[in-house]
Amino acid sequence: MSYLPYALAVWLLVVGLYGVVTSRHLVHLIVCLTVCQSSTYVLLLGVGYRKHATAPIFKGIPLGAKATDPVVQALVLTDVVVSVTVLALLLAVAVQVHKREDTLDPDEIPAVRG
């Protein structure tokens, strides 16, 4: 089993975090959030991968053939749906912020402080 997918997942998480922390633009920030989310896709698919296995579609292949784990694929699908919803909502809020405040810099948006 290769460690590459796990290393990639951690890399995506860290690089996305870096992007969010240093971001100066809300849209950039929200896209970095989805970069982080993609690390979970890679992780889950990596967990379910098996060498020399087919996709988990069992029509027309001999019984007992090796297939990758269908559960993680279902999880990733759910995860994608969830992330698209969150992404859409956050972008909608960002549009509202821009309309109202005429800026998308997180440091310049009027905030509740203290």
Added chain:
Amino acid sequence: MDVLVPLPVALPLLAAAALAAVGHFVPAWFGDLVAAVVSVAVTVVAVVLLTRTGAHDVVYWFGGWRPSHGVALGIAFDVDGAGAAMAALAAFLMTAGVVFSWRYFDETGPLFHVLLLVFLGAVEGFALSGDLFNLFVFLELMTVAAIALTGYGDEPAPLQGALNFGIVNGFGAFFLLFGIGLLYGRTGALNLAQIGRSLAGGPTDGLVLVSFLLVTAGFLVKAGVVPFHFWLSDAYAVAPAPVCALYSGVMSDLGLLAVAKVYWPVFSGPFQTHATALRAILVTAGVASALVGGAMAFLQRDLKRMLAFVTIGQIGIGLVGIGLLTARSLAGATIFAVADGLVRGSLLLVVGILVRRLRTDDELRARGRGLPASGVLFAVGALVVAGLPPAASFFGRALIVDGATGGYRWLPIVLTAASILSGGALLRAAGRISFGWGSDEEPVLGEEQPAEEEEPEHPPRGSLVVMVGSAAALLVVGVTLAAWPGLPGKAEAAALRTLDRPAHAAEVLEGKPPPHEAASAPAPSGTNIVAGLLSAAGAVALALAALFGGLGILARAPVLRLKALHSGIVTDYVTWLTAGVAALGAAFVLALR
């Protein structure tokens, strides 16, 4: 097979879908009616479920996919006492919130009720689910509905609260899902009991440690435990008051109890030999939250924001109860979370009345303009938050302290100090608003938050009765919950069953009835009662000192630095989140290796 189990999730989600479809063609009151009826129905179902969990869990396998030979393929709802209690709390708070909103908003679009119902469905699913991935899905559904609700309302408040909420909670959810992925990779299971059984046979290595860290961090973000709490105070300051009541009473408590809900079935096996170290870490986090929440609450002038920090502080006390890792303190934490959640919900509804009447929730601007009814409710709620016996949350707190073992004899002192700060802050606000005591200038509390300037309007008298009534109902139930016969003993028996991991796994996976746990928690000792009275008296004294002595003495206090850390900038918050996870991870690695 119990047909009632899926109803708390199915009813609100179906009603939400139907309401979204027909919402634009029906009169406005129809949405209120549907939401209220569904909330009441879910409350009833959850209370019935709660009465059935007395001796065993109610386990429901969707589609009849029961586990075969101890291997769970299907998805289960595993209703235990704590889960059913949270489900009932959530639905009851939602009922009060819906009734309150009926008079609070001048006009709500149909989507408001759709969002409330989706939120309710997600919360119920989260409370009842026995499947780790479903916990994640319900958590995200809760977040999505909550982001939209935060931005909802006719007050043009800063949107930054909704944004910070969504982004920080998004990270919490990624951490949770990352942890779930690692656990699935190790065990090939998603059912909590099944994962636990599989992990108990294996080594306690780095993978188990990292997945525990990520899953716990995900829940602690939701609960708003220091240093993951920054989003919470911003979201509260922005969201409409009835929505805040749901956040404070339901969402934070659920995040908190989820830590126990996952720790005991899944991780208690591998970490059995590390209980002492884990206890130290969790109690430290809880104490930090309790103190930071209390101190920050005392430095607020915006009432909703003050209550946000009170929530953080009280959640910290609950985390201490869970972190002590004994059945008695877990039972105490459960009672405390439910009872205190109701009281905090009531306090936020009272703030809603002030917002509605005075068009401000600023302590200094509202000085001397309060209403008698809301003043009484607020003061009583504040005293209960401070730990006044014989309110139900006092019993919970007494059990938490009684469950402390060994070197944790100092806990009551610290928790009392935290409660004095939280209760003192609320009582200070009550005194200033109701009686006009103190000054209306307090430079230490900072500038007034940006708010709408508008002439106060006086809605018809009937609406005040409805709003005060729903706040009072929450307070009364939250205080008198202790009158439920044998509550502490029942809670402790339920907690003992939660702690018995192998028996719980056999119950879920093989349907074996659990061993009978007889527990009779002792009545609160004299020390506890004295501590509770002292705490309440201390809160009153602190409030009076703050009102008549002024806060000038704090002008150079280091605690103001803490206040300055709450910058409102989301990138800072994500940095804190990362640092918090790193610190927690370092503590785990050092202590649990």
